[in-house]
Amino acid sequence: xxxxxxxxxxxxxxxxxxxxxxxxxxxxxxxxxxxxxxxxxxxxxxxxxxxxxxxxxxxxxxxxxxxxxxxxxxxxxxxxxxxxxxxxxxxxxxxxxxxxxxxxxxxxxxxxxxxxxxxxxxxxxxxxxxxxxxxxxxxxxxxxxxxxxxxxxxxxxxxxxxxxxxxxxxxxxxxxxxxxxxxxxxxxxxxxxxxxxxxxxxxxxxxxxxxxxxxxxxxxxxxxxxxxxxxxxxxxxxxxxxxxxxxxxxxxxxxxxxxxxxxxxxxxxxxxxxxxxxxxxxxxxxxxxxxxxxxxxxxxxxxxxxxxxxxxxxxxxxxxxxxxxxxxxxxxxxxxxxxxxxxxxxxxxxxxxxxxxxxxxxxxxxxxxxxxxxxxxxxxxxxxxxxxxx
Numbered sequence: 001x002x003x004x005x006x007x008x009x010x011x012x013x014x015x016x017x018x019x020x021x022x023x024x025x026x027x028x029x030x031x032x033x034x035x036x037x038x039x040x041x042x043x044x045x046x047x048x049x050x051x052x053x054x055x056x057x058x059x060x061x062x063x064x065x066x067x068x069x070x071x072x073x074x075x076x077x078x079x080x081x082x083x084x085x086x087x088x089x090x091x092x093x094x095x096x097x098x099x100x101x102x103x104x105x106x107x108x109x110x111x112x113x114x115x116x117x118x119x120x121x122x123x124x125x126x127x128x129x130x131x132x133x134x135x136x137x138x139x140x141x142x143x144x145x146x147x148x149x150x151x152x153x154x155x156x157x158x159x160x161x162x163x164x165x166x167x168x169x170x171x172x173x174x175x176x177x178x179x180x181x182x183x184x185x186x187x188x189x190x191x192x193x194x195x196x197x198x199x200x201x202x203x204x205x206x207x208x209x210x211x212x213x214x215x216x217x218x219x220x221x222x223x224x225x226x227x228x229x230x231x232x233x234x235x236x237x238x239x240x241x242x243x244x245x246x247x248x249x250x251x252x253x254x255x256x257x258x259x260x261x262x263x264x265x266x267x268x269x270x271x272x273x274x275x276x277x278x279x280x281x282x283x284x285x286x287x288x289x290x291x292x293x294x295x296x297x298x299x300x301x302x303x304x305x306x307x308x309x310x311x312x313x314x315x316x317x318x319x320x321x322x323x324x325x326x327x328x329x330x331x332x333x334x335x336x337x338x339x340x341x342x343x344x345x346x347x348x349x350x351x352x353x354x355x356x357x358x359x360x361x362x363x364x365x366x367x368x369x370x371x372x373x374x375x376x377x378x379x380x381x382x383x384x385x386x387x388x389x390x
């Protein structure tokens with residue numbers, strides 16, 4: 001197959017993580033414009049190394065390189081090979097990380113445009129996921145990020161906070177477009193068969209910056225509500241939850257926390273719809289404050305009409321307004337989080353009104369269709385811009 005467009009991401013696809021939802025939407029918009037395309041992602045398990053779905057070809061990087069930095073380098077070399085195979089036909093390449101961006105930008109005599117999607121900065125992210133990475137290595141990664149940002153033809157980011165982080169590299173505003181995550185208002189779903197009678201819910205991964213430890217400590221303060229359960233709809237396998245389960249035992253809430261692992265994305269709306277409320281306790285760390293993010297859990301909770309209690313961070317304020325669509329509380333404050341949850345539980349009519357307004361807000365301004373329209377405009381603009389190197 002010969003492709004006019006390609007999308008590369010150092011992410012497992014498909015998966016239960018929010019990143020996979022984002023990739024699917026962005027790739028659909030790109031390939032819809034170019035009549036198909038090449039989707040290069042990471043694989044593993046039972047996923048095939050190559051599959052064809054109509055005019056879309058999915059290829060997966062499968063090298064099991066133990067060292068993460070070496071794996072980044074191996075992925076870059078793999079992307080270079082994929083691009084070389086389609087160099088004569090490619091018109092636009094969309095990349096999601098510097099490991100894919102570097103080989104795409106370095107291709108000799110490239111005749112295609114490059115859109116660099118910055119959902120995160122590894123020089124910031126690795127401080128949290130791999131604390132042992134030396135500072136000199138992080139400095140080199142930061143220079144790699146600067147190079148890719150400078151050389152890309154356009155940059156898309158999911159939030160204004162991400163945009164500010166990109167500007168710090170000296171990138172002009174005209175090159176940056178905010179394309180937020182989206183959510184579609186779901187049809188009513190039946191209650192999950194194993195759902196507790198009354199529960200609050202957390203949806204997503206379990207990294208430290210998600211604030212699950214804060215949520216556990218807040219939930220322990222609601223011990224006078226013995227019928228209430230906390231459901232954790234995790235996108236990761238059980239082994240990732242071991243530290244949090246130990247904390248739950250230590251806090252005495254182990255029997256009141258319901259764990260659901262690797263929950264398929266299609267099942268999440270039902271868990272959200274039937275919850276008393278949804279909680280997004282993001283921490284006030286550099287990963288969330290300086291780098292930025294666009295919490296899909298907040299958007300999808302709002303779309304389901306479920307009131308949200310979330311950390312009062314700039315990235316969250318871009319999506320919802322306190323006391324209009326839910327409640328914003330200071331980050332990393334279990335007592336404040338517990339108090340906000342308690343108030344919404346005690347005033348269910350007000351909570352339902354918050355959820356209804358949140359759903360309307362998403363339907364009006366934060367759907368995937370709106371986000372994809374912004375991305376389509378980036379593609380359209382690039383397709384009409386003269387290319388000096390041609």
